[in-house]
Amino acid sequence: MKFYIVSKLDDVSVKISNELRTKLINGGAIEDEVSPNIVVSIGGDGTMLRAVHEYIEKVDDVCFVGLHTGTLGFYTNYTLDDVDLLCDNLLNKNPSIDEYSLIEVRYNNKTQLALNEIRVENNYHTQEIDIYLNEQYLQTFKGNGICLATAIGSTGYNRSLKGPIIHPSLDVMIMSEIAAIHHRYFSTLSSPLVMGRNTIFKMVIKPSKHILLGIDHEIYDDLELTEIECKLSDKKFKMLNYNEFSYVQRLRKAFLEKD
Ligand code: NAD
Numbered sequence: 001m002k003f004y005i006v007s008k009l010d011d012v013s014v015k016i017s018n019e020l021r022t023k024l025i026n027g028g029a030i031e032d033e034v035s036p037n038i039v040v041s042i043g044g045d046g047t048m049l050r051a052v053h054e055y056i057e058k059v060d061d062v063c064f065v066g067l068h069t070g071t072l073g074f075y076t077n078y079t080l081d082d083v084d085l086l087c088d089n090l091l092n093k094n095p096s097i098d099e100y101s102l103i104e105v106r107y108n109n110k111t112q113l114a115l116n117e118i119r120v121e122n123n124y125h126t127q128e129i130d131i132y133l134n135e136q137y138l139q140t141f142k143g144n145g146i147c148l149a150t151a152i153g154s155t156g157y158n159r160s161l162k163g164p165i166i167h168p169s170l171d172v173m174i175m176s177e178i179a180a181i182h183h184r185y186f187s188t189l190s191s192p193l194v195m196g197r198n199t200i201f202k203m204v205i206k207p208s209k210h211i212l213l214g215i216d217h218e219i220y221d222d223l224e225l226t227e228i229e230c231k232l233s234d235k236k237f238k239m240l241n242y243n244e245f246s247y248v249q250r251l252r253k254a255f256l257e258k259d
Contacts, residue, residue, distance in 0.1 A: 001090065002032040006051035008043025012080070013069045017042045020067075020083055027091040038090065038240065041066040041076070045156075048075040049217045052115050052237060059113065063097060065090070065240040074155060074254045077245045089242040096241045100152040100168050104233040105215060107225060112215055115237050116153030118230060119214040120203060121145035121178060128206035131175075133199055139188050144179035145212075148201060148230055152237070153216075155254065163192040168247060171197050173232060201230045 003024055007017035020040065025031060039062050041051040048066045055062045066076030067086055073079075078086045089095070103114040120129060121144055129141045149158035151166040154174055159165060163176035175193045182190065195201060205211065205225050213220040213228070 001029045001038060002036045003029050003038045003040060003090070004031060004033050004036040005040045005042060006047060006054060007041075008047045008069065010043075010069070013043045013047070016067065016069060016080065016083060020087060023083070023087040024090060027087065029091060036062060038062070039064050040086070040090075042069060044068055044070040044073060045075050046217050049115060053216065053218065056113055059102070059237060060235050063095075063238045063240045065242075072254055074250060075239070077239075077241065077243060089240075093242050096244070098168075098239045098241050099236040100239070101150050101171050101173075102233040102235055102237055103148060103150055103173055103230050104235075105228060105230050107213070107228040108223065113233055113235065114153070114215045115150065116156045116216045117147050117149035117158060117214070118228070119145055119147040119157065119178070119212075120205060120225070120228065121212045121214060122208055122210050123212075124210040125208050126181060127208060127211065130204040130206075132202040132204070133195065135200070135202070141177060141188050142181040142186065143177060143188075145177075146203060147176045147178055149174045149176070150232075155251070157214075158192075161192075164194065165251070166194065171232060173199070173201065173230065175201065197232045199231065203228045203230075 005017045007013045039051050039055055041048040067078040068076035105112045105118050126142050129146055131138045147157055151168040151170050154166040158174055158176050161176040163174050172194050180188050204227050211225055
């Protein structure tokens with residue numbers, strides 16, 4: 001087993017990472033930063049997003065597993081007390097693998113992948129965005145922006161926009177409007193829109209200052225953005241699941257259960 005650990009940089013996460021690294025190597029695993037088959041994220045959901053983006057070129061060949069050292073861990077099945085359990089699972093157990101859809105984002109001759117969502121935002125000026133589905137004009141949006149989330153990302157930014165939580169067994173992407181302008185002469189769909197695998201979602205962006213492109217935790221604020229095309233990628237994000245941790249348990253742990 002070739003592994004690499006991506007850690008948050010706080011003292012606790014670094015200590016846990018060192019402990020796990022030593023135990024895994026002593027157990028016969030090989031640390032390989034360049035081509036690991038397992039990447040362990042130690043920190044929070046932001047650390048998992050960083051880990052995924054660090055290995056995004058190899059996302060089809062890598063499985064991820066997360067241990068959380070902070071408060072909320074949506075992408076993490078293990079806690080601070082589980083270092084030995086995680087080590088034993090990695091060295092000795094056969095996991096099931098949960099696969100999640102990613103969104104492929106194309107702009108300015110670049111292609112990137114998003115695990116949670118992509119968003120176009122402008123917090124300074126009313127942003128106009130024309131939206132097309134498979135080259136058919138849907139609507140012109142005016143407001144702060146548009147968020148396009150994956151099913152597994154639907155509990156992130158999308159949920160704060162009152163977008164639906166989508167079970168990740170569904171291969172869809174969800175458009176939610178961010179602070180849309182509505183009045184008697186102008187309105188938009190305003191409800192979130194859920195789209196399937198055959199949809200190419202295009203945004204034609206009216207030039208303006210202060211436009212941000214957010215792809216998961218990464219923010220780009222210096223781009224000349226005119227057009228963005230998104231669709232569900234053929235590549236998947238894969239998470240190791242040793243303890244049959246279900247999506248329902250993930251939802252309960254993240255949003256419903258008090259300690
Ligand atoms: P971060 O890493 O601090 O994450 C922000 C919060 O979102 C954390 O509480 C994290 O646990 C949670 N989160 C991330 N992905 C999630 C998911 N799929 N389901 C449930 N909760 C999730 O912040 P960051 O690095 O700036 O952004 C990373 C992600 O955080 C973004 O992809 C976005 O989904 C989310 N986010 C949410 C809001 C919001 O809800 N208003 C704002 C900014 C970012």
